[in-house]
Amino acid sequence: MLVVVANDLPPAVxxxxxxxxxxxRANIFIxxxxxxxxxxxxxxxxxxxPSESGVVMFRSLPxxxxxxxxxxxxxxxxxxEISGLQLVVETLKSN
Structure with missing residues (x-):
């Protein structure tokens, strides 16, 4: 499986x-x-x-x-990356 999330893709792509x-949804592909x-x-x-596209790709591995x-x-x-595990950093918002 492949999931692609982009901020903005060129029209041809x-x-x-x-x-x-x-x-x-726009610019989210599965x-x-x-x-x-x-x-x-x-x-x-x-x-x-281009780098302005802001693309993140998630690919499943066996x-x-x-x-x-x-x-x-x-x-x-x-x-x-921690011990070979890739993670997305989430920040906590304080009230």
Whole structure:
């Protein structure tokens, strides 16, 4: 499975993504493509999306931890890696 979340994709890339992915909301794409196809899609996005696109890609893996997170450009939330586990940093808001 591959999930792609973007702030803004170039129109040609977004149109191509719509061919194989479900787009439940603008610039959020989900597909159950095979691992080899997911790698090709990620390579395509890295090649054709400028850093301003703010893309986060979540790809399922058959081995632990079960997923991989890749990004293009700056994202709203920071990613960290702890003991080989990729995590999205959430900040707590105080009242």
């Amino acid at each position: 977004r149109g191509r993504m719509k061919l194989w992915f479900v787009e439940p 597909s159950g493509v095979k691992d080899s196809v997911a790698k090709k899609v990620i390579d395509y996005l890295i090649k054709h999306c 081995e632990p931890p079960g997923y991989e997170i890749r990004t293009i450009g700056p994202t709203r939330k920071a990613l960290i």
